[in-house]
Amino acid sequence: MKWGENVKKEIGQKIKELRLAKELTLKDLSEKADLSIGFLSQVERGMASLTVASLEKIAQVLEVDLAFFFTLPQKHEANIMRSYGQEVFSVEESKYFYRLASDLEGKSLEPVLIHLLPNQGREEISPYSHQGEEFVYVLEGILTVFMGDEEYKLNPGDSMHIFSSLPHEWANFTKKLVKVLCVRTPGIFQGDKG
Incomplete structure (x- = not known):
């Protein structure tokens, strides 16, 4: 897809x-x-x-x-997102997002489950910065993370927490799906409220 x-x-x-x-x-x-x-x-x-x-x-x-x-996923019960109600949306060809919370109005954090498809190319990497913070937890696969001039490999159970003003990007250079839980502020679809 x-x-x-x-x-x-x-x-x-x-x-x-x-x-x-x-x-x-x-x-x-x-x-x-x-x-x-x-x-x-x-x-x-x-x-x-x-x-x-x-x-x-x-x-x-x-x-x-x-x-x-984007057309954002529909709202569900306040504060609860049922697993059967999760909607998938793609922002990039190599990444698919599952929004994990339903009612984000007035909240700072946005939790998202991200699936990174295999065989991403290095030419697709373009580190960028923005306001806020990001917490990433690797659920499955090996995630390659670029932070500033450094490159790291994160395995299942590894995590990172950064100020998003540090240029960063992540990729899946493996032949298997990578799944990560990302909690970000401001949320990707909330805009800059600061």
Whole structure:
């Protein structure tokens, strides 16, 4: 299961509409988001996928929360998410997110179960930073973590807790699925409330 063509087109269309509404050219957006014009053109036409890091840069330039680009899972019982009610959504082609809490309004933490598909390439790694903190616990597989200039391998039962202002990224370079529990603030779909 990969980031579907419809999702790519919807995100691309939203980016283009916002860019035009703000009277920005592709060149303007390219310079401010530090992404190539050709790549942005492909994204707007639904022909290329974005990483979370790239989409966050674009969202920042266009002055919207990351959540603006996605249809969020429906709310369930307040404070409880039943296992049968978990909805899967993909932000990147190699990562699938299962939101583990239902009512995040007014809460700072966002717990997410992330499945990283096997055989990710090193060329896909683009460390980025943002406000807040992240706690990651490896449930299954071997997770490769990049923090600053260092690279670490985390095994099942290993964890990390970082200030998200440290450039970081994680990947699955193995041939097996990697599952991690991530608790982050601000949440990926909550925007920056600070």
